[in-house]
Amino acid sequence: xxxxxxxxxxxxxxxxxxxxxxxxxxxxxxxxxxxxxxxxxxxxxxxxxxxxxxxxxxxxxxxxxxxxxxxxxxxxxxxxxxxxxxxxxxxxxxxxxxxxxxxxx
Numbered sequence: 453x454x455x456x457x458x459x460x461x462x463x464x465x466x467x468x469x470x471x472x473x474x475x476x477x478x479x480x481x482x483x484x485x486x487x488x489x490x491x492x493x494x495x496x497x498x499x500x501x502x503x504x505x506x507x508x509x510x511x512x513x514x515x516x517x518x519x520x521x522x523x524x525x526x527x528x529x530x531x532x533x534x535x536x537x538x539x540x541x542x543x544x545x546x547x548x549x550x551x552x553x554x555x556x557x
Contacts, residue, residue, distance in 0.1 A: 509554040518549035 483489070491497040500507050506514035522545075525538040550556045 507553070512552070512554035515552045518545075518552065521545040521549070 500517075503517040506516055508514040521542055522538075524542045525535045527535050547556070
């Protein structure tokens, strides 16, 4: 293979790489200490574009988006057991979602 043929192959591969709308990584991405990820401020940025895509932080097993958490019953005057149980159910669901995602242990 001549040097010109090698250059042509590199040009073609590089053109394909630059013209695509995304990067596909086949290895882990490592970001060195002190480096930041800077994103735009006009439209916003999504991490995960569907509720079925899995994500996590701090090394826990990735999970899909947690389901909706029901709002607790509005409190009335005095203590009502059903209202307390409703609040506990909502709090437990929040705790489970945070733990599954990796925010809390």
